[in-house]
Amino acid sequence: MPKIVDAEARRQEVVQAVFRIIASDGLERASLREVADEAGLAVGSVRHYFSSSDELLVFSFGAVIDRIADRLEAAMSAVEAKSPGSPEQQAAVLNLLGQVLPLDEELAVDACVWMAFRHAARIKPVLAAEAARSHRTVAAVVGRLIMLLSPGEADAHQTLVTEAERLLATMDGLCMHALLQPEWMTAEMCSDVLTAHLRSLGAVPTVR
Amino acid sequence: MPKIVDAEARRQEVVQAVFRIIASDGLERASLREVADEAGLAVGSVRHYFSSSDELLVFSFGAVIDRIADRLEAAMSAVEAKSPGSPEQQAAVLNLLGQVLPLDEELAVDACVWMAFRHAARIKPVLAAEAARSHRTVAAVVGRLIMLLSPGEADAHQTLVTEAERLLATMDGLCMHALLQPEWMTAEMCSDVLTAHLRSLGAVPTVR
DNA sequence: TATTTTTTAGCACGAACGTGCTTCAACACC
DNA sequence: GGTGTTGAAGCACGTTCGTGCTAAAAAATA
Incomplete structure (x- = not known):
């Protein structure tokens, strides 16, 4: 039914974006908007895989x-x-x-x-x-x-x-x-x- | 002419407030408003002694x-x-x-x-x-x-x-x-x- | 082709941030 | 006792944040 997307792989891509942001700009800059930009996604998309900022x-x-x-x-x-x-x-x-x-x-x-x-x-x-x-x-x-x-x-x-x-x-x-x-x-x-x-x-x- | 206030002592009091906030809540919480509250001052007062957040x-x-x-x-x-x-x-x-x-x-x-x-x-x-x-x-x-x-x-x-x-x-x-x-x-x-x-x-x- | 479900995108709200600027109160000096 | 300088306080603006919620898009199934 759904668009065929490997959820676990997507989560890993988002996590890699988090890593890059933390390494270059620090953890406090790892906001949902920044992470979404870095991962090439929208904020809503990131929140689809991680229900909150804390969970991410x-x-x-x-x-x-x-x-x-x-x-x-x-x-x-x-x-x-x-x-x-x-x-x-x-x-x-x-x-x-x-x-x-x-x-x-x-x-x-x-x-x-x-x-x-x-x-x-x-x-x-x-x-x-x-x-x-x-x-x-x-x-x-x-x-x-x-x-x-x-x-x-x-x-x-x-x-x-x-x-x-x-x-x-x-x-x-x-x-x-x-x-x-x-x-x-x-x-x-x-x-x-x-x-x-x-x-x-x-x-x-x-x-x- | 001015109100007699030991400026250096005041700065040290503000710095002590910064220390307490960092120790208990972390550096990112050391905003001007939080520091002013902790020091018992207003934001404008803190900014009178430290012209910007960075300087503080x-x-x-x-x-x-x-x-x-x-x-x-x-x-x-x-x-x-x-x-x-x-x-x-x-x-x-x-x-x-x-x-x-x-x-x-x-x-x-x-x-x-x-x-x-x-x-x-x-x-x-x-x-x-x-x-x-x-x-x-x-x-x-x-x-x-x-x-x-x-x-x-x-x-x-x-x-x-x-x-x-x-x-x-x-x-x-x-x-x-x-x-x-x-x-x-x-x-x-x-x-x-x-x-x-x-x-x-x-x-x-x-x-x- | 029509339907259904996941994925993606986006808006809106309240809160907190730094900072420029203005206003009020207080005290040392003439 | 005025007077002017300075400490203290606060408003206003633009940004950014997390998050609840809605709407469009896309693809597998009927």
Whole structure:
């Protein structure tokens, strides 16, 4: 009966428009009118697929989380496939951590959008649930990575948690600086910092 | 001739209102009307002291940068007054790094406002100059700290820069997590992570 | 071809925004 | 005690926002 349109594909197109607007003009400019223009649609059309502005934003937040989570999961599998301590594993780990950094234009858009939504979630309660999911998802991957890289010591649970949070903080800090001060935080500086951090992981394995 | 009013004090009161609004409702809610209400003034009065909305925001950004810079400078002096390697110095360093974290309500407001302005500066060109100043100021303090804590090796300039950026990233990441996920990133977790980071500084002193 | 249902487009309303401009009140000075 | 400068207040205009609601267009089915 209807015009044959893949609803899910349309929603993804709209979400991509949201991403582009957030990356270039910020989340507060991602209004229905701006999104509709960017997607080449009318406001009524966008509202046909997303019943409200909030629903569009929450869906877009979830979409970027899924994108990042998928990339991290794939990169984590690659890490686990390498032999422990090998240079190949080291490279795979750097690749994994680089998935959340704006190292190319596509990654930069995701990083921008991800940051914008997480900060917006502090204020907008509708985004809180997705923000918590985002944190849990990434923390789980980083936790597995820390367990993999920490020599033995399955008992020192406290150390593992602290080291996971430490790596998580460094990753988000690097992402922030690469987005906000790209002149100072270049891609190779990111790589140097991450390498130094990984060296510090191996060098301070046990508590105290 | 005029009504006797300390203009600078009035400006500071308005700025404090801006801070409270940003901390509780976000930067985008810091409109002239909201700020005037929060300060107990009329829109026209606020505009008497700040000729435009942009000027108010830029001035407020500068104010929070100055607050943080002053605290860091004072804490840095305290660090330099302690004997190198002593537990007192260790405590002073932790205190220094804690100045940018939301460890109490006053610090939390500053951290919120600081983060909000830095992220807004990516989009709003009027804030770019202050954002650069913010980065330079904090980076200078952290650079001095790294030089103070790094054993010898005045030659390895690359290592010092990398370690400064690494500490800077960790600080901002911790600040982010403490603001956005306070359930996970508690004050003691911040302390644990910073302590682990400082241990990693001493443990991996030289390049390679 | 006629019908039915989805998709697309658009209008209208109230609210909030920044800002130019005008008006009122208050106080220091001659 | 006038008087003029300045702080405080507010109106008005044009924009933009979300959203409820209506109307046209398009395509698969009868």
